[in-house]
Structure formats: C-alpha cells, structure tokens
Amino acid sequence: MGLQTTFKLFIILVLLGISSNVKAQFEDVRCKCVCPPSFHSNHTVDVKVVNVEPEDCTCVNIMHRDITDCASCECKHENRNTITIEVVVIFILALLGVLLVYMIVLIINDPSILKTAPDQPQFHLYQGARPKESTASYLERMESAQKRWKRQVKEQRQNIYQRHNLLS
Known part of the structure; x- marks a missing residue:
C-alpha cells in the first residue's frame, strides 16, 4: 500500500471517528449486575450497568427482581480512573504523531527510501547482497555526519580540559 493510500485511509478513519455518535458511560464509578435468565424470561x-452509590448496588435495586431470583445474580461496584485512561490515550496519539512527523522528515530528506530498484528483487537484501546504491549513499551521508560530530566533540573536549577555553 502506498503512502498516499495510507494517508487517505487515515483521513477517512479520523473523519468517521469524529462524526460517529457513541453513547457511552464516562463516570468513574458504576454498578454492574450480571444475572442468569429467570424462569419466566426467554433471554x-x-x-x-448503572451509575449508583455503592450501597445501592444490589440486584433488587438494579435488576428489579425478587430476592429469590437475585440469589444467582452478581452485582459489583467498580471504580475506574478516566483521567488516567485519557492521559494514556493522548500520550499514545502524540507518540504516533511524532513518529508520523519523523517518517515525513525522513522521506523529505531522502525520497529514495520509498523507491525500490526495478531490476533488483527485494529478497536480495535479506540474503546478504550489497545494499542498494540509494541506501548506501544515505548511510554514507549519515556516517560522515557522525564523524564530523565526533570530531567536534573531540575538539571541544581538548579546548575545555587541556586549554581551559570554552567554544563560542
């Protein structure tokens, strides 16, 4: 799937997510009752799931059944922290956004990352063959930038520790 197709699919999913109207319960406390079918019901x-106080979380109050029918029911009062859930979701979305921006920057810096050579099948890369020329040139540029950075760090260390000078 190409980058444009992926981007279009992403936009469509975002628009569908924004436009959908979902009825959900956003309270931090709730009472959840689960009952097997009674003798006179066929489901x-x-x-x-109801938002009530902990002392009201009983089968008689929630399910509106007799005490005899409530013997096999299970009602639990649950607490959850929706703020923590929201923070985690926002963090994950922000992380995905940063990764997307990083991918776009890489593509802008070296568009040949997305292109494959028509004469070389993809499986040659995994069999120990030489890397493609575009990948090699990208790696060479990264290697030369790393060497320049190491040289600058070495010079700064010499100026600070041996000559006691700070670079301007």
Whole structure:
C-alpha cells in the first residue's frame, strides 16, 4: 500500500471517528449486575450497568427482581480512573504523531527510501547482497555526519580540559 493510500485511509478513519455518535458511560464509578435468565424470561443473560452509590448496588435495586431470583445474580461496584485512561490515550496519539512527523522528515530528506530498484528483487537484501546504491549513499551521508560530530566533540573536549577555553 502506498503512502498516499495510507494517508487517505487515515483521513477517512479520523473523519468517521469524529462524526460517529457513541453513547457511552464516562463516570468513574458504576454498578454492574450480571444475572442468569429467570424462569419466566426467554433471554440468556441479563446485564445492566448503572451509575449508583455503592450501597445501592444490589440486584433488587438494579435488576428489579425478587430476592429469590437475585440469589444467582452478581452485582459489583467498580471504580475506574478516566483521567488516567485519557492521559494514556493522548500520550499514545502524540507518540504516533511524532513518529508520523519523523517518517515525513525522513522521506523529505531522502525520497529514495520509498523507491525500490526495478531490476533488483527485494529478497536480495535479506540474503546478504550489497545494499542498494540509494541506501548506501544515505548511510554514507549519515556516517560522515557522525564523524564530523565526533570530531567536534573531540575538539571541544581538548579546548575545555587541556586549554581551559570554552567554544563560542
């Protein structure tokens, strides 16, 4: 799948996510009751989730059944922290955004990353063959930049520790 197709799919999914109207429960506390079917009902399992106080989280109050029907029901009062969930989701989205921006910067700096040579099949890279010329030139540029940086660091160390001078 190409970059343009992926980007279009991403935009469509974002628009669908924004436009959808979902009814959800956003409270931090809730009561969840699960009951097996009663003798006079024909559905399988009855589940209700309601926002009530912990002392009101009983089968009689939530399911509106008799005490005899509530013997096999299970009601739990649950606490959750929606702020933590929101922070984690925002962090993950921000991380994905940073990675997307990083990918775009790499593509802008070296557009040949996306191109494959038509005469060389992709599997040669995994069999120990020589890397493609565009990849090699990119790696050579990175290597020369790293050597320049190491040379500058070495010069700074000499100026600071031996000559006691700071670079301007």
